[in-house]
Amino acid sequence: MNALPATLSPTDLVSRVNGDVERSILRARNGIRILRGTHRPKLGATPKDVVWKRGKAELWRYKGGRVRYGPPVVIVHSLVSRSYILDLRPGNSMVEYLVDAGLDVFMLDWGVPDELDADNDLERYVDWYLPRALAAVRRHTGCDDVTLAGYCLGGVMAALFAAGHDDAPVRNLVLMATPVDFSEMGAMVAMLREGRLDPGDLIDDTGNVPADVLYSGFYMLAPTTEIAQNATLLENLWNDEFVEGFQAMAAWSRDHVPFPGAAFRQVVELLIRENLLMTGSVPLGDRVVRLADARANVLNAMAERDNVVPPPAVEPAMQLVGDPARRHELRLPGGHVTFGTGKSAFKHTMPQLTRWIVEHSDERRDPQERDRLAALGATGIADGL
C-alpha cells in the first residue's frame, strides 16, 4: 500500500479504496490457494519429445518454429538439481527463448538417480552417456557438430567431454555458472575440502547423497533469505504473475535429486580436495584430460551475485578451457538462477547468451528458399554449359 498524497480528490480516493479492496480480495484468494497447495504452476512446459534414453538419462528435443540456426544446442544439466529451472514457466524460460530465437534445442536430463545409479562415476557421464547422447543428436538433426551448453556441474562434464575426446563434435562450448576453482565455493564444499566431512558421512544406504542433504547444503548458504522472500510474497500476494513465479522458484529450490555416490566421491577427491580443475588436467578413466585441449569456441558465463557458484570459482575457466584465442567471457547481473529465470535473465542473460550462440552458428535457409536457390544454381550451371 502506498502512502496517500497530501491532496486527493474524492474520485481519486474512491478509486484508491477500490484498488486496495480489490488487492485484498486477490491476496486472500491467492493466500488460500497457496495454503491449499492448489494452482501450482506448470513447470518445464515447453513441448518436447524424448529422442533418446539410457537408464535414467533422457535426451529431450524441444518443439518450436522453424530452425534458423545450426548447429543444435545441447544443454547438459547438473547432477544435483532439476533441469526444469532452464524451462521454468511459459514466458519465463531459457529453453523457450532459445527455441523462439530459431535454435534447435536439446536437453540432456539425468533423471532422478536411485540405488541403481550409485556406481555412476564421472567417466560414466563424460565417456558413456555424453558421446551416445550427442550421437543421437547428430542422427536426429543431420548436423556434424553441436553447441554444448553445461549448467553448473553439467558445465564441468561438458568441458571434460569437449577436452577429453579428440573427436568431440563440439563447435561451441557454453559454460554457465560452471565451478572450476572449488576453493572458492561455499561452506559445505569447504567442510568437505578440509576433511571435516567425509563423502561417506553424506552417502546413505542407497549409495547416493540424499536430496535433502544437498538441500540443506544450499539452504545454509543463506539461511534467513526465506524470511525476506516470504515477506515479499506477502506484499505481492495480489499479483498472480508474481505468485506463480514465486511458487515455481520455491518448488525448484526445494526439489533436488540425489547425487550418485561414485560421482560424488570423485568430485570430492579430485575436484574439491585436490582442486585438479585448477591445474588444467584431470585424470579420467585411463587418461588425463587436459582442459586446454577443447577445440571449441568457449563462452564462460557467470552471474555476479551467484552465491552457489561465486564468480571467483568460475573465472579461472578463462585461463584453462580451450584455445586462448577462442575464449569469451560473459558477466551477468543476477544470481545462480539467472540462467533460467527472472527479470535479469530476460533483460541480460537470455539475449546475450543467445546472441553469442547465434554469432557462432550458421544461418540455415528456409527449405523452400534453399530449393529455389538450388534450382537457380542448377539453371545457372545448365546455362553455363
Place this chain on the structure above:
Amino acid sequence: MSANQPLWLRAVLRAERAVGTRVESAVRTDTYFDVVSRLNRLHGQVNRAAEDLSRRWLHLFNLPAGSDVRRMREQLSRIERRLNLLADEVTEVVP
C-alpha cells in the same frame, strides 16, 4: 530496495539482512564446521549403537533386522547394476 515498498516490508528486509549477514558469516566459521561435523559423527555413532543393539535382540529370536534387509537390498542393487551394464553392452553390439 525499491522506494515503492511499504514501510513494514522495508523494515523486514532490513532486519533480515542485519541478522542474515551475521548468520551467513557464522555458518562459515571454524566453530560452526566443528560443531556440525561433531554432531554428524555423534548422530552416526548413536544410530550405529541403536542398530547394533536392536539387531542383537532380533537375531536372538531369529528375526531379520533392518540392517539385514539393507544388506540384501545392496546386494540386489549390485546385481541389477551389473545386469544393466551388461544390457548396455549388448545393446551396443546388437542395437
